[in-house]
Amino acid sequence: MSRQVYLDHNASTPVHPEVVEAMLPYFSERFGNPSSVHGFGREAREGLETARDQVAHFLRVGKEEVVFTSGGTESDNMAVKGVALARRQGHIITTKIEHHAVLRAVQTLEAQGFAATYLDVDGYGMVDPDALRRAIRPDTILISIMHANSEIGTVQPARELGAVAREHGIPFHMDAVQTFGKVPIDLDGFNVDMLSFSGHKIYGPKGVAGLYIRKGTKMVSIQHGGEHERRRRAGTENVAGIVGFGKAVEIRGRDMVEEGRRLTGLRERLWEGLKSRVPEVRLNGHPTERVPGTCNVCFRHVESESIVLGLDLKGIGVSAGSACTSGNVEPSYVLVAMGVPLDWAMGAVRHSLGRSTTAQDIDYVIDCTEPLVAKLRSAMPARA
Amino acid sequence: MQYSPALIDHFRNPRNAGRMRDPDGVGEGEHKECMDLVRFHLRVREGRVVEARFQAYGCGPTIAAASAATEVAAGCGLEELLELPAARIEAAVGGLPEARRHAALVAVLGLRAAARDALDRARTRSERHA
Numbered sequence: 001m002s003r004q005v006y007l008d009h010n011a012s013t014p015v016h017p018e019v020v021e022a023m024l025p026y027f028s029e030r031f032g033n034p035s036s037v038h039g040f041g042r043e044a045r046e047g048l049e050t051a052r053d054q055v056a057h058f059l060r061v062g063k064e065e066v067v068f069t070s071g072g073t074e075s076d077n078m079a080v081k082g083v084a085l086a087r088r089q090g091h092i093i094t095t096k097i098e099h100h101a102v103l104r105a106v107q108t109l110e111a112q113g114f115a116a117t118y119l120d121v122d123g124y125g126m127v128d129p130d131a132l133r134r135a136i137r138p139d140t141i142l143i144s145i146m147h148a149n150s151e152i153g154t155v156q157p158a159r160e161l162g163a164v165a166r167e168h169g170i171p172f173h174m175d176a177v178q179t180f181g182k183v184p185i186d187l188d189g190f191n192v193d194m195l196s197f198s199g200h201k202i203y204g205p206k207g208v209a210g211l212y213i214r215k216g217t218k219m220v221s222i223q224h225g226g227e228h229e230r231r232r233r234a235g236t237e238n239v240a241g242i243v244g245f246g247k248a249v250e251i252r253g254r255d256m257v258e259e260g261r262r263l264t265g266l267r268e269r270l271w272e273g274l275k276s277r278v279p280e281v282r283l284n285g286h287p288t289e290r291v292p293g294t295c296n297v298c299f300r301h302v303e304s305e306s307i308v309l310g311l312d313l314k315g316i317g318v319s320a321g322s323a324c325t326s327g328n329v330e331p332s333y334v335l336v337a338m339g340v341p342l343d344w345a346m347g348a349v350r351h352s353l354g355r356s357t358t359a360q361d362i363d364y365v366i367d368c369t370e371p372l373v374a375k376l377r378s379a380m381p382a383r384a
Numbered sequence: 385m386q387y388s389p390a391l392i393d394h395f396r397n398p399r400n401a402g403r404m405r406d407p408d409g410v411g412e413g414e415h416k417e418c419m420d421l422v423r424f425h426l427r428v429r430e431g432r433v434v435e436a437r438f439q440a441y442g443c444g445p446t447i448a449a450a451s452a453a454t455e456v457a458a459g460c461g462l463e464e465l466l467e468l469p470a471a472r473i474e475a476a477v478g479g480l481p482e483a484r485r486h487a488a489l490v491a492v493l494g495l496r497a498a499a500r501d502a503l504d505r506a507r508t509r510s511e512r513h514a
Contacts, residue, residue: 309444381439
């Protein structure tokens with residue numbers, strides 16, 4: 001069996017052993033409904049609230065400002081739709097490279113009569129704060145801009161963007177699913193009013209996430225049926241998942257800085273290795289303002305899927321930057337928004353490193369990629 | 385997405401990849417929606433393919449289908465290749481998921497075009513000698 005190297009941590013991460021240990025009692029011993037008044041419910045409630053404390057402590061916010069959800073997608077929907085529907089009409093500003101959870105939520109609101117502006121990004125995938133300022137209208141009710149893009153890893157100038165939002169008194173939502181627990185987030189410094197973050201990106205379980213809502217932010221609930229989460233999100237809480245999430249956050253608080261340095265070094269090793277050994281390869285995203293573990297590259301004149309398949313056969317898991325569904329190819333909308341030419345964009349591969357990634361893994365990936373790309377290119381027809 | 389062992393084998397170890405000196409027929413198949421492109425070079429003797437080589441740009445299944453197509457083509461008459469169904473290529477790679485069926489189509493379009501080109505060249509030669 002060939003070596004197994006997982007380089008798709010932006011998609012999901014393995015659950016940390018300490019997180020699994022923290023969760024286990026809540027499956028069969030402390031299994032009560034946290035809304036129940038008896039002892040079984042109270043012990044579940046205690047686990048839930050301890051997790052909330054852990055998250056609030058990490059973000060340096062009040063615990064009443066933390067709401068647990070089922071995933072980053074729900075958090076994004078809750079933020080965008082919750083604010084918009086509270087105001088019933090108006091204009092929303094977001095970007096062309098947001099996660100589909102934000103894009104589809106905004107498009108759904110547009111269909112209901114809201115107006116929207118989708119900001120362009122530059123060649124690095126960065127939003128210009130002046131472009132944000134120019135897009136603001138008297139009826140702008142929400143700005144939603146991600147902290148970092150999951151494909152390319154570019155970290156936005158959040159401080160400047162948040163300052164523009166605050167200058168105009170407009171609520172600012174930041175999708176931080178790819179940065180929470182990986183890079184520092186200064187909620188007050190960024191003037192963020194709502195922050196989406198997710199468990200399974202930081203070695204916590206899937207199916208649990210959070211939304212920070214600054215006290216005083218006017219929004220409505222989009223999920224009804226109970227008084228849970230201070231009437232902001234109805235539904236019996238995923239207690240075991242939330243307990244695990246809290247533990248994962250506590251661990252990130254301990255490990256984030258050092259891990260960030262380590263992953264930055266490994267990411268540079270990967271890029272330098274690919275650049276020196278594979279002709280016609282380019283790095284996507286900002287060279288320095290990026291999430292530590294993300295390395296998205298384009299191999300010119302080679303198709304993403306064939307690279308992903310070839311590496312998969314060597315035990316390496318990476319993600320393609322283009323998607324072929326039913327014979328229709330769609331290059332990454334993020335790369336398209338950045339202006340990456342099609343003959344490059346079609347060959348995009350994202351490597352996202354994590355806790356388990358070693359220097360030997362990186363060297364193995366480079367060793368496998370070089371001959372694979374050479375072989376694919378050797379069998380390629382020259383186009384007229 | 386699940387691929388058959390035959391497809392994986394053709395992808396990992398493509399048969400007959402590359403060009404050919406002085407081919408008797410050359411043809412391309414293209415799937416514009418996904419930009420997959422396959423080109424075949426044929427060596428023909430007495431109306432039959434004795435050797436086929438391929439070049440391909442595209443996803444793994446397309447590369448595998450092109451490789452398998454060169455083996456399917458070997459020994460076939462040119463008239464037979466003109467009518468070759470995509471299902472023969474699909475069978476040669478052990479089947480294709482629905483989302484990748486176009487790979488067999490691209491390959492068969494390329495083979496048919498190469499066969500047509502070989503027949504045209506042969507007709508032109510015999511008209512010159514007549």
